[in-house]
Amino acid sequence: MEQEILKGFIVIEGLDGSGTTTQLDNITSFLSNRNISHVRTFEPTDKETGLLIRQVLAGKIPLKQETIAYLFAADRNEHIHGEKDGIIELLKSNRYVISDRYHFSSIAYQSINSDPALVRELNNRFPLPEYLIFIDVSVEECQKRMKQRNGTKDIYDSIEYQRKVLENYNRAIDYFSDSSMKVVRINGMQSAELVFQDILEAVFSD
Numbered sequence: 001m002e003q004e005i006l007k008g009f010i011v012i013e014g015l016d017g018s019g020t021t022t023q024l025d026n027i028t029s030f031l032s033n034r035n036i037s038h039v040r041t042f043e044p045t046d047k048e049t050g051l052l053i054r055q056v057l058a059g060k061i062p063l064k065q066e067t068i069a070y071l072f073a074a075d076r077n078e079h080i081h082g083e084k085d086g087i088i089e090l091l092k093s094n095r096y097v098i099s100d101r102y103h104f105s106s107i108a109y110q111s112i113n114s115d116p117a118l119v120r121e122l123n124n125r126f127p128l129p130e131y132l133i134f135i136d137v138s139v140e141e142c143q144k145r146m147k148q149r150n151g152t153k154d155i156y157d158s159i160e161y162q163r164k165v166l167e168n169y170n171r172a173i174d175y176f177s178d179s180s181m182k183v184v185r186i187n188g189m190q191s192a193e194l195v196f197q198d199i200l201e202a203v204f205s206d
């Protein structure tokens with residue numbers, strides 16, 4: 001069955017260090033400057049489920065890999081269906097809701113250490129965004145950027161893991177290219193300014 005598409009919902013995905021936060025900053029400034037109503041959001045969320053996941057990612061709480069996949073799906077369910085501030089609710093009063101990561105991250109990251117069929121099953125009822133923007137950056141460049149950024153490490157940061165994540169993203173993008181969601185692959189190896197120009201052209205040019 002074809003997953004429902006949420007008009008105005010935009011998701012940005014990429015490896016750790018690929019520049020999704022930087023582009024979210026650019027997009028939200030662009031929309032604010034034009035008084036276009038929008039909400040910026042992210043996964044893992046800042047709700048209790050998301051905070052628990054962040055502790056798991058920091059290596060502070062050891063859990064079975066399948067449990068982590070369930071946790072991401074639980075966090076996402078609230079993120080999308082939450083009664084007061086869920087994405088579906090927010091789309092009623094905003095032209096755009098833009099999320100840094102969504103269920104494509106689970107498909108890319110959790111399918112490595114847990115059964116891919118389980119990950120698909122946990123995620124195949126979530127509606128799809130109107131646009132999936134994938135910022136395509138090599139694993140080596142992402143490692144370099146993460147070192148420069150000097151952020152906290154997480155359990156998925158290693159180059160070996162990120163190589164597998166990239167393979168899974170590529171497979172997922174192929175799979176979803178047959179859906180009605182618009183899939184936009186952006187060359188993330190360019191300067192942040194050029195990456196942003198490509199996003200504007202592909203998504204916000206009307």
Ligand SMILES: Nc1ncnc2c1ncn2[C@@H]1O[C@H](COP(=O)(O)OP(=O)(O)O)[C@@H](O)[C@H]1O
Nearest residue numbers: 016017018019020021022145149190191192195
């Ligand atoms: N296109 C780019 N070229 C070079 N460096 C970049 C680019 N985009 C982002 N960066 C830098 O790389 C680091 C990671 O970017 P960030 O937006 O935090 O990535 P993410 O949120 O995907 O992990 C930051 O230091 C950021 O300034």
Ligand SMILES: Cc1cn([C@H]2C[C@H](O)[C@@H](COP(=O)(O)OP(=O)(O)O)O2)c(=O)[nH]c1=O
Nearest residue numbers: 015016017043044072101102105106109156
């Ligand atoms: C949403 C989501 C994130 N993640 C991972 C990807 C990141 O390594 C981590 C946190 O995401 P994020 O805070 O976006 O990290 P970064 O800024 O370094 O890209 O969570 C999953 O493994 N599965 C998921 O479903």
